Amino acid sequence: MQLYKLLLVVILGSSIAASIVLFGDSPSLRGSLIHRVRRWILNSLQSSVSFYRSVDNRTNGGLTWCLEWSIPVFYVSVITGCFYLFFTETYLEVLPLNIKHSIFHNLYIFATITLVYLSTILVTYTDPGRISSSTMAHRASTFFPYNDLIFHPKDCATCKLPKPARSKHCSTCGHCIMLYDHHCIWVNNCIGYYNYRWFFLFLVSNINLLFYGGLLSYWSLVDQFPSTSWWHRITSTTNANKTTGVFLILCSIFVVITSLFTALHLRYLYLGVTTNECDKWSELEYLVELGTLYKILDKNFPENYVEKSMVHDKSTDSYLQAYISLRNERILFVEGDESIPQMEPVISVEKDLVNIYDLGFWGNVNERLWNVYQI
Ligand SMILES: [Zn+2]
Ligand SMILES: [Zn+2]
Incomplete structure (x- = not known):
């Protein structure tokens, strides 16, 4: 209390x-x-x-290191504590005998627990695709092409190495990561090209744990007191019932949250984007909504798209209509320039812009989960 x-x-x-x-x-x-x-x-x-x-x-970064690892340690401690309580309270005292003596359920419980630990270890310790000078030397020819919309050829300001398309520098890990998705605080590792499959397995194994754990808890409580309310079953009976009731509540809440998060990643797979790219496409969508994204029709011009914006001209203290590079935000030309190339506004993201990284749902699944692509 x-x-x-x-x-x-x-x-x-x-x-x-x-x-x-x-x-x-x-x-x-x-x-x-x-x-x-x-x-x-x-x-x-x-x-x-x-x-x-x-x-x-x-402490030479020791405090940050401790804080970063405290979340994975917390997660593993919580699930280990829950497994201990499950076996000492739910499994021993209230689990129906037909489930307790079933070979299938005993094997499934073992597989569920093993899968959670295994996927956690794999996603935590697998190299997500850190870019180093050796990666650049041996893999540069197989990196994704630049699309000149959300990825442009440039160097990473921290690593001082060329930044391949679809990569991003992670300040927590201190590296640029190939096909960067996001930095996952639950495993203190980036999710990138080589460990997205383990991240997905981590999500699926947690959904399975929460769903199956919730189901076992429900079966343990449902037939015990047919005439009493659920609140009574959970709060006013034995410790084993209270623990099992808490499991049922927690599993019901977290299975929904984890499933929604996984559904979001399935949507990203369907769209052929990473979490990082989704933000970048949203920024472009905003420019299209404002009517300020233009496609350059002159094939000899070094850039394919520009952003129209108002800039302040100090010499005349007036505002000019300027066209800005998406690569480096430099002014390429202003309204009235003789060298202004032919261009047209982008009206629709879906119709006018092509996501060259989208290989269709199964192509994206093959690429992200099985690394079946040209890399
Ligand atoms: Zn970097
Ligand atoms: Zn990271």
Whole structure:
């Protein structure tokens, strides 16, 4: 009970502090207690950040390293604790005998647990496709082509190496990653070309764990007290029932969240994009909506697309209609220039822009899960 009270105080306290920080700067509150509390909270946050940075510098990045690994350690500890409680409470005391003595269910429980640990190890420790000078030397010819829309030839400012199309620099890992999807905090590793399959297996194994765990918990409770309410079954009976009830609630909530997240990745596979590319396509979509993305029709021009924008001309102190490079945001030409190439506005993302990386759903699945492509 003490723990619940503590949790309640922490949640209430942080909500009040967040509200004070968000709304405490309004002019009507200047000089009031709320305004002073807000300043104190912000100063404390700033001191905490400075303290964090100084400790991190003194330990040579050790503090950040500990924080990054604390989430995977937390995840593995929680599932291990749940497995222990499942066997000592649910399996031993309340699981129906026909399931407990079934070879199929015992094997399935073993496979479910093994798959969760195995996929976690694989996604955590597999190289996602870090780009090094040796990768550049041996694989450069097989990298994806640049599409001149969301990927352009350029060097990584940190690695000082050419940045292949579909790659991105991860500041947490300190490398550019081939076919970068995202940095997954649950396994403290990037998800890229070589470990997306293990990431997908990690998602599927967790859905299976939550769905099957929820089902076992439901079967353990459903026939015990046919005439009583579910709340009574979970709260007012034995410890084994309470634990199994908590499993049922947690599995029901997290199976929905994990399935929705997996469905999002299936959609990305269908569209032929990564999580990182989805953001980039959204930015282009926004430009098309504004009517400011133009396609250059002159084949000899070095770039295929430009963004129309207003820029300030210091010499005349006026604003000019300019066309900006998508590669490096440099002004290529302004309205009225003689060298202005022939171009037309992009009206629709679907009709006018081609995603050259989309190989169709099964092609994308083969490429991302089995690495069946030219690389
Ligand atoms: Zn880099
Ligand atoms: Zn990373």
